[in-house]
Amino acid sequence: xESVGLHLPxxxxxxxxxxxxxxxxxxxxxxxxxxxxxxSGKGPQxxxxxxxxxxxxxxxxxxxxxxxxVKHLSLQxxxxxPGDSAVYFCAENPDILTGGGNKLTFGTGTQLKVEL
Amino acid sequence: EAGxxxxxxxxxxxxxxxxxxxCNPISGHATLYWYQQILxxxxxxxxxxxxxxxxxxxxxxxxRFSAERLKGVDSTLxxxxxxxEDSAVYLCASSLDRGRSPLHFGNGTRLTVT
Numbered sequence: 226x227e228s229v230g231l232h233l234p235x236x237x238x239x240x241x242x243x244x245x246x247x248x249x250x251x252x253x254x255x256x257x258x259x260x261x262x263x264x265s266g267k268g269p270q271x272x273x274x275x276x277x278x279x280x281x282x283x284x285x286x287x288x289x290x291x292x293x294x295v296k297h298l299s300l301q302x303x304x305x306x307p308g309d310s311a312v313y314f315c316a317e318n319p320d321i322l323t324g325g326g327n328k329l330t331f332g333t334g335t336q337l338k339v340e341l
Numbered sequence: 342e343a344g345x346x347x348x349x350x351x352x353x354x355x356x357x358x359x360x361x362x363x364c365n366p367i368s369g370h371a372t373l374y375w376y377q378q379i380l381x382x383x384x385x386x387x388x389x390x391x392x393x394x395x396x397x398x399x400x401x402x403x404x405r406f407s408a409e410r411l412k413g414v415d416s417t418l419x420x421x422x423x424x425x426e427d428s429a430v431y432l433c434a435s436s437l438d439r440g441r442s443p444l445h446f447g448n449g450t451r452l453t454v455t
Binding site: 256257259261266267268269270271274276314316318327328329330331332333334 | 345372381382383384385386389397432434436438440441442443444445446447448449
């Protein structure tokens with residue numbers, strides 16, 4: 226079946242460094258991708274999204290890169306702060322023209338730990 | 342704007358008992374979702390509503406799970422009877438429509454079945 230997966234379960238970075246969280250997806254029909262941040266005891270929080278007609282999108286301190294050739298998605302966090310410590314999920318949404326609606330498929334997540 | 346509200350925050354029940362969760366989506370959001378998140382995993386979609394109609398319930402264990410959104414706003418998810426493997430966080434989310442818009446999640450209900 227289709228799946229979304231993350232390469233690294235845990236990523237440790239020093240405060241102030243840049244973080245890169247990677248994600249592989251297998252559904253070639255997916256045309257919309259979202260990164261979520263989930264802190265302990267809370268629901269997933271929207272960070273940034275990107276559509277398949279783009280290869281890069283920037284937000285505040287975050288950048289998402291999409292490489293459709295190798296079905297790879299990454300989240301870059303600049304100047305990582307202690308408040309960035311959380312689990313990060315990538316999620317994909319199949320092309321709605323195939324009837325997928327807005328149904329998101331989540332990966333298993335990467336734990337980001339920021340060391341002081 | 343107010344976020345997605347869920348209650349209760351925690352629930353502990355014995356197996357074979359029943360339980361219900363409540364969700365109030367963001368005002369104006371037509372689409373509502375229930376996800377199940379088992380510890381250490383990503384959320385998994387159980388059911389999706391568009392207004393008061395079901396769009397997708399293909400992954401809902403219908404022999405024990407049911408959900409409704411009668412007036413197209415609030416929603417309830419029920420489990421009857423509960424099994425040990427139902428222990429998880431049940432997340433409600435909403436979005437403006439079915440298209441390419443982000444889902445906004447509540448903080449979930451943590452269910453423990455003993």
